[in-house]
Amino acid sequence: MDQQLLAVGERIRSQMPPGLSQRRLAGLVDMTPDALSRALNGQRGFSSIELASLADSLGVDIYWLITGRADPLRVDVAARHFWDPVQAQRVNPGREADDKILEKVVAVYRDAYPDGPSVSPDLPAEPGAVRSRLGRDFVRRFAEQIEAAFAIDVLRIPELSTDYSLRIGGRSVILLTSTPNWFRNNWSVAHELGHLVLGHHAGRGVEKANEQPADEFAAALLLPEDRVREINWSHIDGTELAKFVWDAGVSTEALRNRLRKLRLKPHADASAALEQPTQHLLRRHLTTLRGYGAGVDAVVEREAESTGRMFPIRLIADLSHRVRSGQADPAALAWVLNVPVDEIDFPEPDDEAASREYEELLAARPSAAAWNDKLRLSHGNAAPW
Structure with a gap:
């Protein structure tokens, strides 16, 4: 038997x-x-x-x-959805185009780690425990802190229409679109982290239902109730409000929604200030905030950091090694580095036999269709590409 x-x-x-x-x-x-x-x-x-x-x-x-083992090459994904007031539902209109980018990301990981990437450890279940692990002022370097504390890769890709989180084998990956609105990226990181903490990548057919819990996690992480309640909202002035937004790394809209959720009512002037776009509020108070660390240079620096293309250095190094050894497609590295493929240094065979062998190696790589058969994306419903 x-x-x-x-x-x-x-x-x-x-x-x-x-x-x-x-x-x-x-x-x-x-x-x-x-x-x-x-x-x-x-x-x-x-x-x-x-x-x-x-x-x-x-x-x-x-x-x-x-x-009896977890598939080291399995892929599940959750996406951030926007609220459409006309349809009165959450939508992700750019998903079809984004899927092509997600396929490229997965192909990069498969080229870099043919046996599957290293596994991210289990995450704390509570937002407070996550905050404690991330350390003081974590929003200033949110992506770097996430990677250091939880071995979660954070990528920023300008072509994406919205933000995603993936599980590639046992590795957790957060994908952000590029925007100068750094506070939006902070919320997206916290939101996608919520999906990962709450296990939303294992669900089926409940993607939109997972959005509110992920938002609630993000709110508790970035705007913990005890910290919000410490503020005297009936007397706060514009400068103090700008300081709070800067320190919390959130938008005026996010703070406005959090106050409403906690049933805290700011005075009229503060309420009016919270209706302003975040950058307007900060720039209006730059003079008084300059000595506080939120001067014009700091604001511009946050904006610049939030717009650049970003892949983890470790991933780039591992992919580069495999390209140089002839084990991975140089086109994948060219896409990651955003350069023409002819700028990538990869081995060229010295004779005709070696050339045929190298061509056979590339031809033997699984096609996109073959990968698609194996991929299981979840927006909550583990639907294959």
Whole structure:
């Protein structure tokens, strides 16, 4: 009796929900009850079609079903949605174009780490614990602090229409679009971190429903209730308000919404100031804030940092090594560095035989269609590209 087949059978049994009989499961996957029983008991093997049907019916990953291990190349994604007041629902109109960029990102990770990237550790469950790990004034270098504290990669790609978080194997990745509104990027990092903390990449068909919990996590992380309640909102002036926005790294809109949620009512002048765009509020008080560390140079610096293209140095280094050794596509590195591919230094064969071997190596790389068959993106619903 094959012990590996028995192990597959045990994993299948472990995922059968109460009330689902073997006879019923056999019908769902187009097997006879006898064939399923013998396979579960290690007396016959499963076909690839049967395993795929079982994984789909039980809602589990086929790689895990076969090996008992998490798929190091599995991909799940959650996206930030915008509220459309006309449709009265959250929308992501740029998703189709963004998917092409997400495919490139996944291809980069697969080229750099063919056996899967290193695993990000488990995250603290509470916003307060996350704040504690990130340290004081973390919003100033939010992306760097996220990477250092939690081994989460943060990428910034100008072509994206909105922000995303991915799980590539066991690695957590946050993708940001580029914008000079650094406070928007701060909120997006916190929002996507919320998706990761709350396990939204494992859900199915609930992507839009996950948006509010992720926003609530972001609010509690960036604007913790105790800190907000410390402020005397009935007497705060414009300069103090600007200082608070600067320190918290949030927009006037985010602060306005948080105050409303906590039922805190600022006085009329403060309420009027909170209706201003964030940059207007800060620039209006630059003179008084200059000695506080929020002068014009600091504002411009935050804006500049928020617009640049960004990939983790470690990822670039590992991908470069594989390109130089002829194991990865130089076009992937060219895209990451945003340079023409002919500027990438990669090995060129010395003779015709080596040239054929190198061409065969590149030709043997899985096609985009092959990767798409393996990718499982979740916007919450683990839908494949």
